[in-house]
Amino acid sequence: MAATGDTRYEELSVEAADIRPHETTWQRVKKSGSVRLGGAALAVLLLIAAAAPWLGTVDPTMFDAGSRDLVPGKAGEMMTLDGDLLRHTFWFGSDSLGRDIYSRVIYGTRVSLFVGVVVALLSLVGGILLGLVAGYIRWLDGVIMRVMDGIMAIPAILIAIALVAMWRPSLSTVIIAIAIPEIPRVTRLVRSLVLTIREEPYVEAAISLGSSTPKIMFGHILPNTIAPLVVQGTFICAAAILIEAILSFLGVGLPPEIPTWGNIMAEGRIAFNEYPHTVFIPGIFLTVTVLAVNILGDGLRDTLDPKMAKRI
Amino acid sequence: MYQFIARRLLSTIPVLAIVAVLVFMLLRLTPGDPAAILAGDAASTEQIEGIRKTLGLDQPLPVQFGIWLGQMLQGDLGESYYYKVRVTELIGQRLEPTLSLAALTIVIAILVAVPLGVVAAWRFGGWFDRALMGFSVFGFSVPVFVVGYLLVWLVSLKLGWFPVQGYKPMDDGFGPFLYHLVLPSITLSVIYIALLARVTRASVLEALGEDYIRTARAKGLTESRVLISHALANAAVPIVTIIGIGIALLIGGVVVTESVYAIPGLGRLTVDAVLSRDFPTIQGVILFFSLVYVVVNLLVDLSYVILDPRIRY
Numbered sequence: 373m374a375a376t377g378d379t380r381y382e383e384l385s386v387e388a389a390d391i392r393p394h395e396t397t398w399q400r401v402k403k404s405g406s407v408r409l410g411g412a413a414l415a416v417l418l419l420i421a422a423a424a425p426w427l428g429t430v431d432p433t434m435f436d437a438g439s440r441d442l443v444p445g446k447a448g449e450m451m452t453l454d455g456d457l458l459r460h461t462f463w464f465g466s467d468s469l470g471r472d473i474y475s476r477v478i479y480g481t482r483v484s485l486f487v488g489v490v491v492a493l494l495s496l497v498g499g500i501l502l503g504l505v506a507g508y509i510r511w512l513d514g515v516i517m518r519v520m521d522g523i524m525a526i527p528a529i530l531i532a533i534a535l536v537a538m539w540r541p542s543l544s545t546v547i548i549a550i551a552i553p554e555i556p557r558v559t560r561l562v563r564s565l566v567l568t569i570r571e572e573p574y575v576e577a578a579i580s581l582g583s584s585t586p587k588i589m590f591g592h593i594l595p596n597t598i599a600p601l602v603v604q605g606t607f608i609c610a611a612a613i614l615i616e617a618i619l620s621f622l623g624v625g626l627p628p629e630i631p632t633w634g635n636i637m638a639e640g641r642i643a644f645n646e647y648p649h650t651v652f653i654p655g656i657f658l659t660v661t662v663l664a665v666n667i668l669g670d671g672l673r674d675t676l677d678p679k680m681a682k683r684i
Numbered sequence: 685m686y687q688f689i690a691r692r693l694l695s696t697i698p699v700l701a702i703v704a705v706l707v708f709m710l711l712r713l714t715p716g717d718p719a720a721i722l723a724g725d726a727a728s729t730e731q732i733e734g735i736r737k738t739l740g741l742d743q744p745l746p747v748q749f750g751i752w753l754g755q756m757l758q759g760d761l762g763e764s765y766y767y768k769v770r771v772t773e774l775i776g777q778r779l780e781p782t783l784s785l786a787a788l789t790i791v792i793a794i795l796v797a798v799p800l801g802v803v804a805a806w807r808f809g810g811w812f813d814r815a816l817m818g819f820s821v822f823g824f825s826v827p828v829f830v831v832g833y834l835l836v837w838l839v840s841l842k843l844g845w846f847p848v849q850g851y852k853p854m855d856d857g858f859g860p861f862l863y864h865l866v867l868p869s870i871t872l873s874v875i876y877i878a879l880l881a882r883v884t885r886a887s888v889l890e891a892l893g894e895d896y897i898r899t900a901r902a903k904g905l906t907e908s909r910v911l912i913s914h915a916l917a918n919a920a921v922p923i924v925t926i927i928g929i930g931i932a933l934l935i936g937g938v939v940v941t942e943s944v945y946a947i948p949g950l951g952r953l954t955v956d957a958v959l960s961r962d963f964p965t966i967q968g969v970i971l972f973f974s975l976v977y978v979v980v981n982l983l984v985d986l987s988y989v990i991l992d993p994r995i996r997y
Contacts, residue, residue, distance in 0.1 A: 521698075
C-alpha cells in the first residue's frame with residue numbers, strides 16, 4: 373500500500389494541472405466535463421427564462437381567491453384583469469393568495485439569473501478599477517486595501533441586508549447591495565495579479581516606449597488578468613443568486629409581489645406543514661441553478677486557471 | 685512572542701476603525717434626516733430634536749463621527765427605538781442562542797469534515813474522494829433554508845425525532861437545550877462541512893507528498909499513525925485558518941437558520957430590526973458581528989504558534 377501510495381502522491385502535481393501544450397485554451401475548456409454539464413444546465417435555465425411567457429404560464433402576479441392552496445396538478449379557474457374567466461391547470465399548485473406557483477417559479481428564473489449576472493458584472497467592474505489602481509498606483513494602495521479589509525470584516529449578507537434596509541428594496545438597490553460586499557475579493561485578486569504582471573518584461577518595455585499609465589493598465593495588464601476574473605465572476609454569480617434568494621426569503625429583499633424563488637418560499641413557509649411543495653419546488657430550482665453555476669465555475673477554474681486549481 | 689501579540693492586536697485597530705467609519709457612513713448616506721430615521725417612524729418632533737442634540741447632527745460630519753465614535757468606545761450603542769432598551773443590553777439577551785448554535789455547528793462540522801477530508805486525501809482519486817468533492821460542490825450550492833426545511837419536513841414532521849421549531853435556554857436543562865439545537869446546527873453545518881472537508885483534503889494531500897511521510901512509512905508506522913500524527917498534524921494550520929475565515933459564512937448562515945427555526949438569537953434580531961427599520965440595533969449588530977469576526981481571526985493567527993512549533997514570532 374505504502375509504496376504505491378507514494379508514487380501516486382508524487383504524480384499529483386502533474387495530474388492536477390493536466391495541460392497539453394498543443395491544445396488551445398478554448399479546446400481545453402470545451403473538453404471539460406464540468407463546463408459541459410454546468411453550461412448545459414445553465415443553457416436550459418436561460419431558455420426557460422427567455423421563453424417564460426410561452427411555457428403555459430399565466431401572469432405570475434395574478435391571483436384568484438377561488439383557487440387558493442391548490443395541490444400540484446389540480447385544475448382551477450382564474451379571473452383575468454379583463455374579467456375573462458380562464459381555465460388553468462396548476463402544475464405546481466397555487467399559493468395562499470391563489471397565484472399559480474408554476475408561473476411564479478418560471479418567471480422567478482428571470483429574476484435570479486438577471487441578478488446573478490448583473491451583480492457579477494458590476495462587482496467585476498468595480499473590483500477591476502480599484503484593483504488596477506491599487507496595484508499600479510502605489511500610493512493609493514494602502515488606503516484602498518484597508519477599506520477593502522474593513523468591508524471584508526463585515527459578513528456579506530449583513531452589508532446587503534443593511535443597505536437594502538436603508539435604500540428601500542427595488543431591483544436596482546438589491547443588485548447594488550449584493551454587489552458591494554463582493555467587490556473587495558475581486559479587488560484583492562486583481563491587485564495581486566497586477567503586482568505580478570507589472571514586473572513582466574513587456575510591461576517594462578511599454579513603460580520604456582513611453583506608454584501612458586491608463587494605456588499600460590488597460591492595454592497591457594488587464595488582458596492578462598481575464599482568465600482568473602472569469603472564474604471569480606462565475607462564483608460571484610452563484611453567490612449573488614443565493615444572497616438574493618436569502619434576502620427575499622427573510623422578507624427584506626424584493627417586494628413580495630415580484631416572483632422570485634425566495635419570495636415564493638417566504639410565502640410558502642406559512643403553510644409549510646400542509647403544503648411543503650410551495651417551499652420545495654422553488655428550493656429545487658434555486659439549488660439546481662446555483663449548482664449549475666458552481667459546477668461551471670469549477671470547470672472553468674480547472675481549465676482556465678490551472679495554478680488556482682492546484683491550490684484548492 | 686508578546687511583541688507579536690501586541691503588534692497583531694494593534695493591526696486590528698485600522699480594520700475596526702474602517703468598519704466603524706463604514707457603519708457610521710451607512711446611516712449618513714441614507715436619503716433623509718438621520719435623526720428622524722434613528723428615532724423611528726412613530727417618534728415625536730421633540731424626540732427627533734433630542735436625538736439631533738445628543739448625536740450632534742447639527743455639527744459638521746467629522747465632529748459627528750467623533751461624538752459617535754466616543755459613544756461606541758464607551759460601549760454605548762444607543763437605544764433601540766423598537767424594544768426601548770439599550771442595544772448593548774439587547775445583544776446581551778440574544779447572545780446565548782446564537783453562541784450555542786454557532787458553537788455546536790463548528791463542533792459538528794469539525795467532527796464530520798476533518799475525518800472525511802483525511803480519508804478522501806488518503807484515497808485520493810478513488811470513489812470516496814470523488815463523492816466527497818461532489819458533496820462539497822453541492823454543499824456550497826444548496827441554500828441554508830432549503831436544507832433547513834428539508835430536515836424539518838423529513839426529521840421533524842415525518843419521523844418526529846426532533847421539534848419543528850423553537851429554542852430552550854440552557855437554564856431549562858441541558859437535555860432539552862441540546863434537543864432543540866441539534867437540527868438547526870446540522871442545517872447550518874452543511875456548508876461549513878463542505879468548506880472544511882475540501883481544505884482538509886487539500887492540505888493533507890499536500891502533506892502526504894512530503895518526505896517525512898515516506899520516512900514514517902519506512903519506519904513501519906501504521907497508516908493511521910502516519911495519517912493522524914504526521915499528515916494531519918502538519919495540515920492543521922490551513923484547516924484552522926479556514927475555520928476562522930468561515931466565521932463570516934457562519935454569521936450569514938445564523939441569520940437564516942434562526943429565521944427558519946424561530947430561534948430568538950442575534951440573527952432574528954437583525955432581521956426584525958431591519959423589518960422595523962430599527963437603525964440603532966442594525967448598527968449595533970453589524971458592529972458586534974464584525975468585532976467577533978476580527979477577534980476570531982486574531983485568535984486563529986495566535987493559535988499558529990501552538991499548532992506549528994516552527995512558527996515563532
